Amino acid sequence: MTRISKILSKCAKYKILILVLVLISPLLFFAIFTYIPQIPRSLGLLQSENVSVGNEIISLDKAIIAKACTEDGKTCIDDVLLLSGYIDEGMIKKIKLLANEHQINTICFATRGGSKEAAIQIGEWINKTHKNTCMAEKYFTAVDLTLTSPLCASACPYVLAMGVERTALGSHFKIGIHSSGSTWDFGIFSFGINSSRSDATKDYKKMLESSNNSSNHIQMLYDSLDTRFDSKRYLSSEEQKQYALFTEYH
Known part of the structure; x- marks a missing residue:
């Protein structure tokens, strides 16, 4: 052979x-x-994210105590709980830690969104503990970091909507919505996949039914389905009022 x-x-x-x-x-x-890269996130191991400040990269915890202000600094809310970065189990762990150490009345946002499950857990906690929420033009943190023109997008607006009182400190911030979905990441490329209408609305709708302007907030959820998951629709000031996102303006 x-x-x-x-x-x-x-x-x-x-x-x-x-x-x-x-x-x-x-x-x-x-x-x-x-799936493998998501294991640390699902276990709550990612409790901070790197943010770019000028020419520096700074690690910032996903939940920190901060001061929320209008751009001119004339109107501020002290000692808010600022949620930034990706909404996930790591953020929830930081929230629990700070909630045990501080008297927290107001939750503010600078996040692009994240896990639907984590967002709903945070939103329900805000509702059940009667917390207020806010968006501000500037956030001053204890680590001498100032965040300006923040973003609240994807899952974030639904969490924002769960506050008892919802304050807008100025208007130089962005609120972005889109349909729910997921990202398939293949390393060298990735793409977003829209969920069906039932998948996109079921769990968020159940949470928003407990908000104090539920019909407006649920309408925002339904309208988000007109925008693809891999895109964003930024709400104008009039649309923010239409959806009753805020109860107070400064």
């Missing part, structure tokens, strides 16, 4: 194994780049 025929004979013995590996390799590839 020639060397080549011996090699072919050995390959034939393992052809089923090779076929199985070929068939499952796309699934393995998907799991490696999609």
Whole structure:
């Protein structure tokens, strides 16, 4: 038997194994780049995020005590709980820690959104403990960091809506909505996938039914379905009023 025929004979013995590996390799590839990187996030291990300040990169906790102000600094709320970065289990852990150490009345935001499950957990906590919420033009933190023109997008507006009193300190901030969905990340490229109407609204709608302007807030949720998950629709001042996002303006 020639060397080549011996090699072919050995390959034939393992052809089923090779076929199985070929068939499952796309699934393995998907799991490696999609689910495995999310394990630290789902376990609450990511409790801070890097933010760019000028030429510096600073690590900022996802929940910190801060001062929320209008741009001119004339109207402020002291000792707010500022939520920033990606909404996830890490943010929830920081919230629990600070809530045990401080008397917190107002929750403010500078977050692009995140996990639906984590957002609902935070929103329900705000509602059940009768907290107020806010968006401000500037946030001053204890680490000498100032955040300006913050964003509240994706899951964030629904959490904001759960406050008893909802204060707008100025108007130089962004509120962004879009349909719910998920991102499939394959390492070298990623893309967003829209959820169906029922998936997009069911859990958020249940939470928003407990807000004090539930019909307006649920309408915002329904209207968000007109914007693709991989895009954002920024609400004008008039739209913010239409959806009753705020109860006080300064």
